[in-house]
Amino acid sequence: MKVKVKDLNVVFNDISILSNLNLTVGEGEAVLITGPSGSGKTTLLRTILGIVPNVISGLVKGFIEPEPHTLRRKAYYVPQEPWFSVITPYVWSEIMSFTPSQLRLEDVEDVLSAWGMSGYAFRTTYTLSAGELQRLALMVARLSHKEVVLLDEPASHLDSRNAEKVVRIVNVLRNSGIAVIIVDHDVKAWMGLVDRAYVLRNGTLDEDIMSYYKEFDRLVGELSKPRTQGDIVLEVRVTKYRPPGSRKIVLEGVEFAVRKGEIVLVKGPSGSGKTTLLRLLATSVKEPVLGTKTSVTGRLIYVPDNPLLYFTEPIAAKEVGKGGIEKLREFGIAGRESTPITRLSTGERRRVAVASAIVRGASVVVMDEPTVGLDVINKVRVLKAIVKAAEDGTAFVIASHDPLVERVANKVVNIHG
């Protein structure tokens, strides 16, 4: 199926997001759309499907062929957080409830095996990693004979190995005649696959990707590691850890120390136990955990991957208190101090969380995936805030698969799972 967008205009609260945008994606074609956060990439996908204005209110003018109402039945949409596209609790039910009824359980097991998910049929979907969820979603799209696939930042939650797997699968979809529209910050991951790539700027699509990326190289070049490190503030030793209720040992023989002002990166493929290690570390500070020994000097603060879960106050100014307003300005949150936390972007929430942790006197801040889902500009902003805090004496333990985080890390702890 061919998708054609002509003179598309989208306005939210009197602010123009898309302006006279034109796009054509033919059968068996893959198109990549990149651009800064807030440029309207996700809005474009939502409007093509009719989510805007049917679910999210907004003013839409222009021409989309086929009409969103028709396209909705022919298309498969995987949002940035893939767990929000999965409806049922088990892998088999997710596949069998959305595909033709002649598909049997044995067929499901065969397909899973062919897509590198052998033995997953009876797994609960909430335990799947982002990469596994992406593959499951694409599998359902393929088996349900969809003609258009829309992917919103499919590589953002994935390490390079898992991103490659998803790219290969998308290639299979494209070769089978499906039109694919990909929105992503990671251009390198997709350049070998897509037929065309665009930058979404000022509401329209621009083919000049190179000049856009030159700016990023300059920004990334500004990142550096914190220079001064002091005494050890955190020591971690996990001899063996098996989550309660699980038969599998998730972590074994993990040992490291963190110095004052140091950034330690916990690195490993998706599903290797990075998040588990951070949670374990944070929990073991409060209560004894079998097989884990942690000693911390001062206060340890934990910022989960969803930064919203960190907050205990409704606005940034209250979260950091009077003494922290200057810190917010330092971290680029000037003018947003009184904005409700729920209206801040993910990048802003993460910077407020770092400022809040510092103001609360944290000697160690444990952060899970602080750059996930952000464009390079916002990634650099968050990382600069972290480096600044480290140079002022706060230590960081960061779980991430992002190569940019490695640029600012003094030490890397590899987790293999």
Add this chain to the structure above:
Amino acid sequence: MVSAGTVFRWISEVIFRSIFAGDDTSFKHSTLLINTPLVITQILLASEGSTGVVVTMASLLVVHLLAGTLEVLAYALIMTSLPAVWYFLTTLPFTISLTTSAIIALRVVAVGSALLTFIYFLNPLELSMLAHKLCLKRTSLYPAMTWKVTPHVMRDMKSAMLSAELKGEKLWKALAVTILAVNEYSSMYEEGTYARMQDFKPRYWYDGKAVLIFTLILAVDIIALLLLYLRMIPA
């Protein structure tokens, strides 16, 4: 000293493990037509005194032993022991008998464990399929989604509580932010499933072995209940 946060996280962990933990198994493919009368029979048995409690607990043990889910039964027992202790302590001044209060507490454990076992082996896809067959297409989504979304929200609630505790903040603030997160999630789920909802056709199958085992246990429990009603065995 154990903090309120630690206790709350522990309770939510036990609830999570006694209901949502574990993958799908053949034992979760029995039928509501057997499992519903089974749980009702077990509750009636437990209310008939100590013999009924023993029969109920024995039948629960057999189910979990055969299903290989003894750990789930252990969590159910831990969870039900909390209200059981409460009942024991609060009835003691009125019964003035350790034995009588202990039997009351054991009834609570038996009834609670029977209900949790029923929920654990309840397959949301069976509910979804039945709703779909009754032409309740939109409603059919809810059982499946509840079992998908609840563990997600519970995991986030634990993260929020841990984070708030480490910040030295009050627990209710973590619960408030979890509500905000759930609010965000509801619109994200609406968006993520927008293009798929009309395709939803829940499928389910019954496992003959599981149906047979639950039927046999139901038969034994009904016989025990009749014998208790007819006073053929002591209560």
